[in-house]
Amino acid sequence: MLAIDAVxxxxxxxxxxxxxxVKLAAGEHCLLLGPSGCGKTTLLHVxxxxxxxxxxxxxxxxxxxxxxxxxxxxxxxxxxxxIVFQRLHLIPSLTILQNLTAAQYCAGLPIDPAAARAALAxxxxxxxxxxxxxxxxxxxxxRASIARAIVNGPQLILADEPTSALDxxxxxxxxxxxxxxxxxxxxxxxxxxxxxxTKYAIDLRIDLGAAS
Amino acid sequence: MNLMRLxxxxxxxxxxxxxxxLLLLTLGVAIITALLLISTQISGRLERxxxxxxxxxxxKGSPLQLILSTxxxxxxxxGNIPLDEANRWAHNPMVAQAIPLSLGDNTKGxxxxxxxxxxxxxxxxxxxxxxxWQQPMExxxxxEVAKAGLKLDQPFVGVHGLGAGGHVHADHPYKVVGVLQPTxxxxxxxxxxxxxxxxxxxxxxxxxxxxDDHDGDHDDHDEDHDASxxxxxxxxxxxxxxxxxxxxxxxxxxxLIHYRSPLAAIALPxxxxxxxxxxxxxxxxxxxxxxxxxxxxxxxxxxxxxVLIVTAALSAFVALYNAMETRQYDLAVLRSxxxxxxxxxxxxxxxxxxxxxxxTLLGLLLGHLAVETIGRxxxxxxxxxxxxxxxLWEELPILLLPLVVGTVAALIPAWRAYRTDLATTLSGA
Numbered sequence: 001m002l003a004i005d006a007v008x009x010x011x012x013x014x015x016x017x018x019x020x021x022v023k024l025a026a027g028e029h030c031l032l033l034g035p036s037g038c039g040k041t042t043l044l045h046v047x048x049x050x051x052x053x054x055x056x057x058x059x060x061x062x063x064x065x066x067x068x069x070x071x072x073x074x075x076x077x078x079x080x081x082x083i084v085f086q087r088l089h090l091i092p093s094l095t096i097l098q099n100l101t102a103a104q105y106c107a108g109l110p111i112d113p114a115a116a117r118a119a120l121a122x123x124x125x126x127x128x129x130x131x132x133x134x135x136x137x138x139x140x141x142x143r144a145s146i147a148r149a150i151v152n153g154p155q156l157i158l159a160d161e162p163t164s165a166l167d168x169x170x171x172x173x174x175x176x177x178x179x180x181x182x183x184x185x186x187x188x189x190x191x192x193x194x195x196x197x198t199k200y201a202i203d204l205r206i207d208l209g210a211a212s
Numbered sequence: 213m214n215l216m217r218l219x220x221x222x223x224x225x226x227x228x229x230x231x232x233x234l235l236l237l238t239l240g241v242a243i244i245t246a247l248l249l250i251s252t253q254i255s256g257r258l259e260r261x262x263x264x265x266x267x268x269x270x271x272k273g274s275p276l277q278l279i280l281s282t283x284x285x286x287x288x289x290x291g292n293i294p295l296d297e298a299n300r301w302a303h304n305p306m307v308a309q310a311i312p313l314s315l316g317d318n319t320k321g322x323x324x325x326x327x328x329x330x331x332x333x334x335x336x337x338x339x340x341x342x343x344x345w346q347q348p349m350e351x352x353x354x355x356e357v358a359k360a361g362l363k364l365d366q367p368f369v370g371v372h373g374l375g376a377g378g379h380v381h382a383d384h385p386y387k388v389v390g391v392l393q394p395t396x397x398x399x400x401x402x403x404x405x406x407x408x409x410x411x412x413x414x415x416x417x418x419x420x421x422x423x424d425d426h427d428g429d430h431d432d433h434d435e436d437h438d439a440s441x442x443x444x445x446x447x448x449x450x451x452x453x454x455x456x457x458x459x460x461x462x463x464x465x466x467x468l469i470h471y472r473s474p475l476a477a478i479a480l481p482x483x484x485x486x487x488x489x490x491x492x493x494x495x496x497x498x499x500x501x502x503x504x505x506x507x508x509x510x511x512x513x514x515x516x517x518x519v520l521i522v523t524a525a526l527s528a529f530v531a532l533y534n535a536m537e538t539r540q541y542d543l544a545v546l547r548s549x550x551x552x553x554x555x556x557x558x559x560x561x562x563x564x565x566x567x568x569x570x571x572t573l574l575g576l577l578l579g580h581l582a583v584e585t586i587g588r589x590x591x592x593x594x595x596x597x598x599x600x601x602x603x604l605w606e607e608l609p610i611l612l613l614p615l616v617v618g619t620v621a622a623l624i625p626a627w628r629a630y631r632t633d634l635a636t637t638l639s640g641a
Contacts, residue, residue: 011636042635045635050548050634050635051634071554074547074552075550077548077550078549078550085548086639089544089548092542093221093222093542094218098217098221102218102549103549105218106549106550106551107550108550148549
């Protein structure tokens, strides 16, 4: 389902970084652990096709992301990969509902406000549908960004430090929500975190700090 | 949800910054539009009023003043000229038509012009009601004068001089016998009567002061009758003064001359200026001179408007470019959600176009509104009546402005958005 194999990446002027191989089957959930700066986000970006590796292969479902580029890659990402960013990245000029329908639109899928509302309902924030991101609390915005990640029914959900800004109770809640939504889509869930509180919430773990 | 809505949502979201450069663009376009309208209408009006008048003969003085006073009816005349002297030039073989003008009185600021029906024909005046003057003290009024309140069959008195506050000729009331349709020329602002009416008033005026008898007055009447009667037949000589029994001591203000052939333009003005105590002035030349004087300030304003538009374009550019700094995340997020590079560029371009198109349309509207307001506030009796309710072909290039400004302003931000590295942008590095 997700297979990252022998991938090396390079940022502008820095030396190549070798990333560990990852292999996850459909429906499997995995934590990506390690201190800040150890390459967790980089690995997520590679998995999302946001960062093109220098070498190696990245397979999502049956597609090798290194073999497609440009519009095809953007389209594939929009339809098959849901991303929960560390900084949430909700679009401030759009309402919560519009943020979700924009995700449908950008992926080239038919716009379905009912489905978008259903996704918000699953995360318990349907009543915030017509609010703007700035009018939401941190926890509500976090849920909204998860709703946006799952609205297109992705096969792969990537989350980057989804709990770092939350208190204990909310951190566990968000983790539970991610797991639930991934199960609902039968998607692969990959969560990058340095948050010790989440360490034992999921059985499958890759520790980048130990690997390097 | 579509590209348009994604773009517009952001325009709405940044109201303050966007309305600032919208304002700048609007003002720039409004000034250019207003200038275009005003200069076109003024020069168009000047040309139309002087159309077919090749030369004006009047008293010595400033040639510009002579043209302004007798062709445009804006300035005071340079003085009067003897009728027999004027007549000599009117019968010159190089002259096809000579229309005499006698100025001196006004009513409500509208000039009373003693002349022949040739003047009405010259400006293609059509009667809306009534008839042309036949007797002395009968008057035909232009459309603007009618609009100001004078009606058919209404008596009115002339006031000595060309502005309010002069001596009132209360004992010699005129009567409106005809109203002209609007011609869009200076004719609309004039009250036309026979030369005799003007002479009669001022002769009588003289008589009153000299405590003279009323016989002279009476003689005038008979003589006028003959003259206007002859005109009525259509086979009028170029000058009513040529009618038998005219008084050589009479004066007129000016003669509007139409040449028989273009060759006259070379010889006639020089002849008049050198061989008589009269002055010849050429409207085309004086109008060009006047426009040149005005043109300087039009050019200055045009340059100012240009600066405003460049500033507006620059501010649109800076605003878009700055917005990019924060917008980069949004656009990268859209990319992460599946939007292609092309879409992101399109979104920025649409934003820039929407803003500059709105600025341009608002500017055009404002410009027209401003000119219309100026036109309504300004005294129509003394100037060119301006209208904001006309569209000019020259405005078409202004419509291209948003395309150019918007595209240029969106170019660099769009290029940056196109080239942006998603991973770096999204991780907030």
